[in-house]
Amino acid sequence: MFKGILIEKDGDDYSARVAELDEGQLPEGDTTVRVDYSTINYKDALAITGKGPVVRRFPMVPGIDLAGTVEETTAPGLSPGDRVVLNGWGVGETHWGGLAQRARLKGEWLIPLPERFSTRDAMAIGTAGYTAMLCVMALERNGVTPDRGDVLVTGAGGGVGGFAIALLSHLGYRVIAATGRTQEADYLHGLGAAEIIDRAELSGAGKPLGKERWAGAVDTAGSHTLANVCAGTRYGGTVAACGLAQGMDLPATVAPFILRGVTLAGVDSVMRPREDRLEAWGRLADSLDEGVLETIAGEIGLEAVIPGASALMAGEVRGRRVVDVNR
Numbered sequence: 001m002f003k004g005i006l007i008e009k010d011g012d013d014y015s016a017r018v019a020e021l022d023e024g025q026l027p028e029g030d031t032t033v034r035v036d037y038s039t040i041n042y043k044d045a046l047a048i049t050g051k052g053p054v055v056r057r058f059p060m061v062p063g064i065d066l067a068g069t070v071e072e073t074t075a076p077g078l079s080p081g082d083r084v085v086l087n088g089w090g091v092g093e094t095h096w097g098g099l100a101q102r103a104r105l106k107g108e109w110l111i112p113l114p115e116r117f118s119t120r121d122a123m124a125i126g127t128a129g130y131t132a133m134l135c136v137m138a139l140e141r142n143g144v145t146p147d148r149g150d151v152l153v154t155g156a157g158g159g160v161g162g163f164a165i166a167l168l169s170h171l172g173y174r175v176i177a178a179t180g181r182t183q184e185a186d187y188l189h190g191l192g193a194a195e196i197i198d199r200a201e202l203s204g205a206g207k208p209l210g211k212e213r214w215a216g217a218v219d220t221a222g223s224h225t226l227a228n229v230c231a232g233t234r235y236g237g238t239v240a241a242c243g244l245a246q247g248m249d250l251p252a253t254v255a256p257f258i259l260r261g262v263t264l265a266g267v268d269s270v271m272r273p274r275e276d277r278l279e280a281w282g283r284l285a286d287s288l289d290e291g292v293l294e295t296i297a298g299e300i301g302l303e304a305v306i307p308g309a310s311a312l313m314a315g316e317v318r319g320r321r322v323v324d325v326n327r
């Protein structure tokens with residue numbers, strides 16, 4: 001037996017609880033992992049609270065990421081005892097996920113943990129840090145270098161936003177952080193933000209083109225915010241769009257793209273090919289300054305996950321929550 005969060009649905013009745021689960025209930029897979037840590041990502045909070053259609057099969061163990069040790073495997077290239085990290089691949093949506101003490105998965109989904117990181121570090125970073133790194137890579141691939149101008153990060157007080165600030169500032173970019181929590185200025189400056197703006201500046205209906213303010217952006221909000229971020233991007237700049245914290249819509253015009261040559265680079269972490277994952281985790285190991293993980297991530301146990309998901313949806317969580325699934 002092992003413990004995990006279980007989401008069930010019976011008609012309109014949607015519920016999540018901490019449950020005692022049997023190994024026999026685990027889904028099919030060639031690899032069993034003893035999970036040390038998982039996290040609460042925005043998507044997990046949507047799944048646990050039922051506020052978004054994340055879960056596609058019931059009952060479901062949520063948790064789109066996990067870090068732990070391989071217990072049994074028949075997958076090529078893996079051995080019992082290997083320390084691994086997993087992000088996405090539909091885990092926590094269509095396949096039982098990381099918010100439990102055991103997971104059974106496809107070995108090909110697992111990435112070896114860089115030497116520098118403990119399993120706790122891996123989940124302090126989690127899908128948020130990995131996605132932030134993918135956004136940085138998208139800016140770099142499109143030629144946004146520190147000398148081209150400032151880079152804006154929206155949703156700065158959240159998980160992806162915090163890591164994007166820390167990574168960009170480490171790489172020499174001047175970072176503008178957009179937040180609804182300007183009272184968290186010290187925290188954001190501590191991560192490396194040079195300037196802080198109120199997210200309200202970006203969240204209403206805007207003009208097709210605005211003043212050219214940033215050479216690049218990492219956007220976690222979508223909706224009007226993303227439209228305004230594109231409208232404020234300098235000639236030839238790039239916006240890496242990964243989130244929908246404000247909304248899934250995009251009430252924009254093509255003006256930034258056809259008049260300023262702005263690139264809108266979509267970033268998906270879930271189905272990302274393995275080479276990009278290895279590159280992103282390798283670069284995280286090289287680029288995260290000491291102390292960043294302690295600044296961004298707090299820790300909770302499994303029992304605190306369900307209230308923690310509600311708090312995240314209410315915008316009350318700064319940074320991230322690592323979940324020790326064994327306490």
Ligand code: NDP
Nearest residue numbers: 042131155156157158159160179180243244245246268269
């Ligand atoms: P968090 O909840 O940690 O952060 C989201 C942040 O967005 C909040 O902290 C808040 O920051 C800001 N925000 C909340 N509501 C609004 C709003 N109405 N308008 C503008 N900003 C708002 O989530 P994550 O960092 O884990 O994820 C951020 C987004 O990225 C989510 O939409 C998530 O689904 C998406 N995502 C996508 C991935 C992909 O593969 N494409 C992978 C990972 C995440 P503040 O208080 O500072 O304003």
